[in-house]
Amino acid sequence: MAKSKNHTTHNQSRKWHRNGIKKPRSQRYESLKGVDPKFLRNMRFAKKHNKKGLKKMQANNLTATNCK
Numbered sequence: 001m002a003k004s005k006n007h008t009t010h011n012q013s014r015k016w017h018r019n020g021i022k023k024p025r026s027q028r029y030e031s032l033k034g035v036d037p038k039f040l041r042n043m044r045f046a047k048k049h050n051k052k053g054l055k056k057m058q059a060n061n062l063t064a065t066n067c068k
Contacts, residue, residue, distance in 0.1 A: 032040060
């Protein structure tokens, strides 16, 4: 008895293209799951200190506009 076929891709391409092959929807913020914990911790502190400088800059801009 002859061996039977195990696998074929016949007609699969047509089926895939029937609805169109779409790219996966990209999210605004990519997941940080599986990222190095040391890097994540540092990123958290970096964000925190960026906000600190931003507040100072906004305060300076307010005083500059009030003086004019």
